[in-house]
Amino acid sequence: MAGLDKKDFGILRLLDTNARRPYSEMAKRLRMSKDAVQYRVERMKELGVIRGFYTVIDPSTLGYMSYRMFIKFRGATPEFEKRLVDYFVKSPYYWWVDNADGFRDLGVGCWLTSTGEFAEKKAELLGKFGQHIARLDEAVYVSFYLYPRTYLEQKIRDRAEGQMILCRGEKAEVDELDWKILGLIANDARLSSVEAAQKTGTTPATVLNRMRAMEQKGVIRQYRAMIDLEKLGYYWYKVEFTLRDYSVKQKMLEFFRHHPNIIYAYETVGGPDLEVEMEVESYAQFRQVLDQIRTKFGDKIDTFQHLLWYKEHKITYLPYRTAEG
Secondary structure, three states, rough: OOOHHHHHHHHHHHHOOOOHHHHHHHHHOOOOOOHEEEEEEEHHHHHHEEEEEEEOHHHHHHEEEEEEEEEEEEEHHHHHHHHHHHHHHHOOEEEEEEEEEEEEOEEEEEEEHHHHHHHHHHHHHHHHHHHEEEEEEEEEEEEEEEEEOOOOOOOOOOOOOEEEEEOOOOOOOHHHHHHHHHHHHHHOOOOOHHHHHHHOOOOHHHHHHHHHHHHHHHOOEEEEEEOHHHHHOOOOEEEEEEEEHHHHHHHHHHHHOOOOOOEEEEEOOOOOEEEEEEEEEOOOHHHHHHHHHHHHHHEEEEEEEEEEEEEEEEEEEOOOOOOOO
């Protein structure tokens, strides 16, 4: 752990629920001075604990679907792996790229407008790298649950507590200015309205009004800190479940929603019945959480398998907009 104390974790917890939260507000919540909070945030950025701030956008409200591919390599060297990762990172179509340790080697996600477009991306991938891909598992996310990191500081409670569900939003009306604002704040959630106004040729009030309108429409769901889990001493595990009794799915999702270490859950078409991801301090803690799930729902679960995400190369919730889009 990077020499952090309870106050640092309290700051991270507040930034996790609203990365645009003013320093003055955090100072009041944590009974600190504004300068002390700002100093600690800057220090955690220098340490690499905070890698940046991003905006959680629900691309389904913009007409996009979330596709994902999990890849197992065949005879791949580290040089090939780097080349493949670079391919995904540089492509504007892929929003998430992460290395895995386990029954898969790499996971990627893309926001696309149709299954036809996904088929094209898959064909392009296999055409370039297929000889080194032993297995490719694909699916469409129909529900993407994001939970707050309550394990950082469980005493902090606010309205942002609870879950967000992406991939199920209704199509929203957005214009060119909205897209420009989203492009600026997608990977810089603390960008001031003054700076955004200068870059979009409008006024700070207009920027704030547009952001609030997109929040109300469900386009903008949250502003979060990008935290380096390794520097916190945490590990990121994923478990995939196939169920023998589908009626238990909602009960499992409710259990996930209340568990402090479970951060993501997914329902897919084409993949396992349920996917869940957790952030824990050790393999032993991971097994403890997994055993809690098995104890409660084991008679309803058919099979499960797990992996460790160990290096996140890219994450951005802003879909790539083509000239026609």
